[in-house]
Amino acid sequence: MDFGLTDKIALVAGGASGIGLECAAVLAAEGAAVVIADMDGEAAEKAAEALTGQGHAASHTVVDITDPEAVQAMADQVLGRYGRVDILVNSAGIAGDKLFVDSTLEDWRQEIDVNLIGPMLCTKVIIQNMIERENGRIITVASDSARIGQSRLSYYAAAKAGAIAFFKSLAQEVGRYKITVNVVSPSATNTPLRIEREEGFRRSMGEEAYAERVRKVLRMYPLRRLGEPEDIASAVAFLASQRASWITGQVLSVNGGFTMP
Numbered sequence: 001m002d003f004g005l006t007d008k009i010a011l012v013a014g015g016a017s018g019i020g021l022e023c024a025a026v027l028a029a030e031g032a033a034v035v036i037a038d039m040d041g042e043a044a045e046k047a048a049e050a051l052t053g054q055g056h057a058a059s060h061t062v063v064d065i066t067d068p069e070a071v072q073a074m075a076d077q078v079l080g081r082y083g084r085v086d087i088l089v090n091s092a093g094i095a096g097d098k099l100f101v102d103s104t105l106e107d108w109r110q111e112i113d114v115n116l117i118g119p120m121l122c123t124k125v126i127i128q129n130m131i132e133r134e135n136g137r138i139i140t141v142a143s144d145s146a147r148i149g150q151s152r153l154s155y156y157a158a159a160k161a162g163a164i165a166f167f168k169s170l171a172q173e174v175g176r177y178k179i180t181v182n183v184v185s186p187s188a189t190n191t192p193l194r195i196e197r198e199e200g201f202r203r204s205m206g207e208e209a210y211a212e213r214v215r216k217v218l219r220m221y222p223l224r225r226l227g228e229p230e231d232i233a234s235a236v237a238f239l240a241s242q243r244a245s246w247i248t249g250q251v252l253s254v255n256g257g258f259t260m261p
């Protein structure tokens with residue numbers, strides 16, 4: 001299927017690792033020029049170099065998406081260079097692993113800043129350009145924890161649920177400008193973020209209990225495997241494409257059947 005992404009300009013926030021990195025790769029392979037925006041400048045540069053080495057159009061920019069001035073500088077840089085952003089992917093995110101009872105106000109604020117305010121800031125600096133051109137695709141990576149709740153992810157899930165509500169509302173405001181706004185909602189996906197979190201569980205639980213946890217988790221997935229970044233990136237690329245021009249305000253779980261909301 002031709003996704004019609006040739007010559008589109010795609011900005012991928014959190015594009016230096018995991019799901020964002022794979023989104024950047026798939027969008028670039030489909031013909032888009034990709035800007036990888038991430039607070040990990042070294043990884044972002046490496047990712048952009050890898051894509052250009054494969055003959056794709058890619059560049060990088062360093063940004064902390066919780067910092068309004070840095071986000072504005074990112075937009076100035078990208079719009080200055082390309083004149084437009086056709087596709088914005090919000091993939092940057094962090095997830096803690098504390099029980100609510102052990103968490104602090106600072107923990108909540110940090111997760112809400114990165115997982116909710118960050119995507120809002122990235123959207124705010126790009127949306128006017130999309131409105132003026134009456135064209136745009138905004139895709140945000142949330143989490144199934146926001147749809148069903150999840151122990152040890154309470155404030156993360158709250159931030160992601162906020163993002164879902166925000167982007168649905170935005171879809172209503174900007175549909176008249178032919179801008180679509182959608183959310184992709186993964187469950188457990190094998191990325192550095194998840195692998196690091198799981199390592200913490202393995203250390204605290206011990207090998208035997210952890211192996212039982214892994215078996216138990218897999219039984220929750222009708223397709224009997226966890227997600228890979230390319231599973232999520234395929235859905236993002238579809239929603240970014242011309243093929244998805246009548247889909248907006250939707251939350252697409254990509255999750256091996258883990259939840260069926």
Ligand SMILES: NC(=O)c1ccc[n+]([C@@H]2O[C@H](COP(=O)([O-])OP(=O)(O)OC[C@H]3O[C@@H](n4cnc5c(N)ncnc54)[C@H](O)[C@@H]3O)[C@@H](O)[C@H]2O)c1
Nearest residue numbers: 014017018019039064065091092093143188189191193194
């Ligand atoms: N991996 C999973 O199991 C899973 C499940 C559901 C949802 N998600 C969501 O998917 C998205 C991608 O996660 P991932 O698993 O690929 O994680 P990851 O850690 O591999 O990648 C996240 C990227 O975001 C960047 N980032 C973090 N904070 C940032 C900030 N303030 N400013 C700029 N960049 C920042 C990191 O440097 C990193 O490159 C996140 O929004 C996450 O919440 C992941």
